Amino acid sequence: MTAPFTLARLGTAGREVPVVRVGDRVLDARGVTADYDAGFFADDGIARLGSALDTLPEFRGDGTRVGAPIARPGKIVCIGLNYRDHAEETGAALPDEPVIFMKDPSTLVGPFDDVLIPRGSEKTDWEVELGVVIGTTARYLDSPDEALKHVAGYAVSHDVSERGFQLERGGQWDKGKSCETFNPFGPDLVPADQVADPQRLGLRLWVNGELRQDGSTENMLFSIAHVIWYLSQFMVLHPGDVINTGTPAGVALGLPGNPYLRAGDTVELEIDGLGRASQRMVQA
Structure with missing residues (x-):
């Protein structure tokens, strides 16, 4: 069973990196997607992300700013x-x-x-x-x-x-x-x-x-x-x-x-x- 996880984006405005929070861990999601955008969701992205949790590295970037957890929506x-x-x-x-x-x-x-x-x-x-x-x-x-x-x-x-x-x-x-x-x-x-x-x-x-x-x-x-x-x-x-x-x-x-x-x-x-x-x- 996949551990509970949430999606977030960290980094300066316009340069956020998609990450996954699993408990106290923050994992870099760029091995699965460049961003949490329309293409990610349309391609069953959340399920793919859940399946890849064991392969994702720890996030090592700038986590001082928390961006919106999704890219700019269509509407x-x-x-x-x-x-x-x-x-x-x-x-x-x-x-x-x-x-x-x-x-x-x-x-x-x-x-x-x-x-x-x-x-x-x-x-x-x-x-x-x-x-x-x-x-x-x-x-x-x-x-x-x-x-x-x-x-x-x-x-x-x-x-x-x-x-x-x-x-x-x-x-x-x-x-x-x-x-x-x-x-x-x-x-x-x-x-x-x-x-x-x-x-x-x-x-x-x-x-x-x-x-x-x-x-x-x-x-x-x-x-x-x-x-x-x-x-x-x-x-x-x-x-x-x-x-x-x-x-x-x-x-x-x-x-x-x-x-x-x-x-x-x-x-x-x-x-x-x-x-x-x-x-x-x-x-x-």
């Missing part, structure tokens, strides 16, 4: 208002179908990288989310029962938002979600078969040490399987694509006084079994 698809308590805190009606918006794939950064407060921003907000990475192409799935077999793995995702840009500047969400550095991701990608039940994961987020979000994926309005099936009716999901599945209550938009993020703030977030991340807010 990041996000689900809005997917937790009842979050919809209620923002005053939004519960959706009858998943609310879909897109996020610029270049927003994906490492889990400990700085997040830039955009110029002109007064309402930069936090959102801890379960990130889903697609492993095999999904198009026109017949039912949600088919969906989870298309998942490569899961990761901690921070769907940073600028609410003024999102809600007050022209009536569409993408520009409030696509500012530079607005999607820290990781630290690791946990293979799907190592997550017993993705619908029973606790999510938490702190701002400057104060707990702001404390929820569970079991409270999603639309399950992960339903979301993947639903999306496949409108777009092709390709290997390496990311789905941000929504956030529970506790965002600044829904809190008294709307305590939006400012330069110097620190956000920490975690999901059960997927790791913990931390980002410092810096003025762009």
Whole structure:
């Protein structure tokens, strides 16, 4: 039986090296793949990696920076208002179908990288989310029962938002979600078969040490399987694509006084079994 392992990428931005974490060991995965990208996932990369664990050397490179655990995806698809308590805190009606918006794939950064407060921003907000990475192409799935077999793995995702840009500047969400550095991701990608039940994961987020979000994926309005099936009716999901599945209550938009993020703030977030991340807010 293959030992549990996770995927990570270490090194300076743009020059990350794919590695495998097995317990306390960090193994260099370049003998299997140049990167954790669409081609890797499409070619059954996680299974190949698991089969090669005994042959991989120890990682000897620069591990001071942790990058996102996957290369830049083809697309990041996000689900809005997917937790009842979050919809209620923002005053939004519960959706009858998943609310879909897109996020610029270049927003994906490492889990400990700085997040830039955009110029002109007064309402930069936090959102801890379960990130889903697609492993095999999904198009026109017949039912949600088919969906989870298309998942490569899961990761901690921070769907940073600028609410003024999102809600007050022209009536569409993408520009409030696509500012530079607005999607820290990781630290690791946990293979799907190592997550017993993705619908029973606790999510938490702190701002400057104060707990702001404390929820569970079991409270999603639309399950992960339903979301993947639903999306496949409108777009092709390709290997390496990311789905941000929504956030529970506790965002600044829904809190008294709307305590939006400012330069110097620190956000920490975690999901059960997927790791913990931390980002410092810096003025762009």
